[in-house]
Amino acid sequence: MLKSPSLSLNKAVKRSQYASLNLLILIFVQNFEGVFAAPSEPAQTNAAVAELVMQIDPLMQQKRYSEAEILLKKALIISPDNPSIHASYGYAIQKQGRFEESVEHYEAALKGLPDATLVRMSFGHVLKNLGRYEEALTQYKQVLAQDPSYPMALRMTAAVLILMQRSQDSVQYANKLLEVEPTLADKLFLADILEQSRNYDAALSKYKEILVSDPKFLDAVNGCAACLWSMGQQSEAVSYYERATEIDPARQRSWLKLLHYYLRTGRLKDWITCEEKVAERFPDSPELKRLTNYKKEVAADVELNTLCQHNSVDYLNRASHRSGKKTWNERIIPVYIEPTQSSTVGGNPKFNEILREAFKDWAEASAGRVSFKFVEMPTQSLITCRWISNPDQLPITGTNACCTAKSDGARITKADIVLLTTNSTFPDTALPLDYVKAITRHEVGHALGLEGHSDDVKDVMFTYPGSSKLTQRDVNTIRRLYAKKS
Numbered sequence: 001m002l003k004s005p006s007l008s009l010n011k012a013v014k015r016s017q018y019a020s021l022n023l024l025i026l027i028f029v030q031n032f033e034g035v036f037a038a039p040s041e042p043a044q045t046n047a048a049v050a051e052l053v054m055q056i057d058p059l060m061q062q063k064r065y066s067e068a069e070i071l072l073k074k075a076l077i078i079s080p081d082n083p084s085i086h087a088s089y090g091y092a093i094q095k096q097g098r099f100e101e102s103v104e105h106y107e108a109a110l111k112g113l114p115d116a117t118l119v120r121m122s123f124g125h126v127l128k129n130l131g132r133y134e135e136a137l138t139q140y141k142q143v144l145a146q147d148p149s150y151p152m153a154l155r156m157t158a159a160v161l162i163l164m165q166r167s168q169d170s171v172q173y174a175n176k177l178l179e180v181e182p183t184l185a186d187k188l189f190l191a192d193i194l195e196q197s198r199n200y201d202a203a204l205s206k207y208k209e210i211l212v213s214d215p216k217f218l219d220a221v222n223g224c225a226a227c228l229w230s231m232g233q234q235s236e237a238v239s240y241y242e243r244a245t246e247i248d249p250a251r252q253r254s255w256l257k258l259l260h261y262y263l264r265t266g267r268l269k270d271w272i273t274c275e276e277k278v279a280e281r282f283p284d285s286p287e288l289k290r291l292t293n294y295k296k297e298v299a300a301d302v303e304l305n306t307l308c309q310h311n312s313v314d315y316l317n318r319a320s321h322r323s324g325k326k327t328w329n330e331r332i333i334p335v336y337i338e339p340t341q342s343s344t345v346g347g348n349p350k351f352n353e354i355l356r357e358a359f360k361d362w363a364e365a366s367a368g369r370v371s372f373k374f375v376e377m378p379t380q381s382l383i384t385c386r387w388i389s390n391p392d393q394l395p396i397t398g399t400n401a402c403c404t405a406k407s408d409g410a411r412i413t414k415a416d417i418v419l420l421t422t423n424s425t426f427p428d429t430a431l432p433l434d435y436v437k438a439i440t441r442h443e444v445g446h447a448l449g450l451e452g453h454s455d456d457v458k459d460v461m462f463t464y465p466g467s468s469k470l471t472q473r474d475v476n477t478i479r480r481l482y483a484k485k486s
């Protein structure tokens with residue numbers, strides 16, 4: 001039986017749980033010599049493996065995992081049951097994203113080194129990434145059985161529990177972590193867990209506590225904004241997003257968030273001013289093209305506010321201001337929805353279902369004045385809908401969707417709706433289904449002849465589609481547009 005190299009080292013790293021798991025491998029490599037001097041293996045084997053380890057060590061330190069993997073493979077041929085090599089091998093392939101493959105090596109490693117905390121932590125991380133949450137929890141709990149206050153295990157247990165939607169249990173572990181290490185980072189962790197548990201009041205007060213200690217803690221500022229937004233306190237939320245741009249004006253993402261929330265709260269003039277600041281501050285940003293294009297849309301809506309008076313009943317005057325009232329003559333409009341391609345990035349089979357519901361919602365709102373039938377072939381349709389993933393392929397760039405309609409005088413003859421499956425504002429974030437609901441209703445509204453926008457953020461036809469449910473004003477507007485037909 002080989003001696004565990006990690007036991008003594010566990011103590012050294014125990015209190016510095018933020019030390020990356022990268023440390024794990026260094027610990028192993030540094031201890032190889034001791035491990036291979038074990039009496040159970042012939043001296044010759046030890047010498048051959050030790051020689052390989054001398055080469056593996058610098059490769060692992062330099063994160064050259066694929067090169068290290070080749071040598072580790074050789075070491076495993078010489079010493080196939082060596083748990084330290086299995087651990088290092090598992091780690092080297094895990095770092096290359098091959099989680100599934102690393103499992104058997106971690107299992108082999110832990111068989112020989114059951115008390116190797118860092119190996120167990122690393123194995124838990126692999127299982128978490130594979131979505132095997134129960135098994136990940138088992139690993140973390142074994143670590144906690146040895147040391148109930150091991151910070152990294154407390155943190156990871158809380159993180160896995162929140163993924164399993166066991167929010168109360170998760171909060172319990174995050175609280176325990178904070179008892180062990182009352183740092184601002186751990187307070188932030190607890191606040192994040194509370195926010196993910198939708199316990200916005202508690203999360204907000206934790207974020208605020210952090211800001212008392214460090215008023216410029218950006219994650220806490222953003223956390224306050226997100227909680228306030230979820231609590232329906234929109235203008236307070238926006239003021240925190242403004243604060244984020246003041247704390248770190250070089251961070252473009254904060255500006256993009258602020259722009260997004262200005263739109264969602266209907267602050268179009270503030271949006272334009274902010275866009276100008278972004279253009280000045282980030283002249284080379286690839287975002288700029290999209291924003292500049294979108295600015296035309298926003299500016300047109302700001303102008304409409306001065307030309308058309310607000311009407312509490314409907315917004316038909318604004319929606320038809322630019323090109324007059326246009327409607328379909330067909331009572332039943334044939335619609336073709338292109339099947340969602342599984343190859344389309346961000347595509348989701350639910351999107352088409354949501355799109356169909358959008359047509360149904362408008363048909364219902366019109367009280368029989370317009371209705372639709374879904375057809376199998378694009379050639380049979382008058383309205384076509386398709387999803388794309390590349391924002392540059394939209395007929396009008398700068399938006400997340402687009403509807404182009406052809407008309408023959410006051411009669412609409414054809415409409416094409418193109419929708420993005422990806423988030424053009426925050427490309428690393430998937431499109432929320434609520435947003436898909438909102439944008440599909442918005443674009444179908446355009447296809448029905450509501451060419452312009454509403455001036456109320458609550459309406460689906462507002463400049464930025466934030467609402468996923470047709471309001472009474474939306475209903476009144478479509479009914480008035482098609483009134484002559486009834």
Ligand SMILES: [Zn+2]
Binds near residue numbers: 446453
């Ligand atoms: Zn629009």
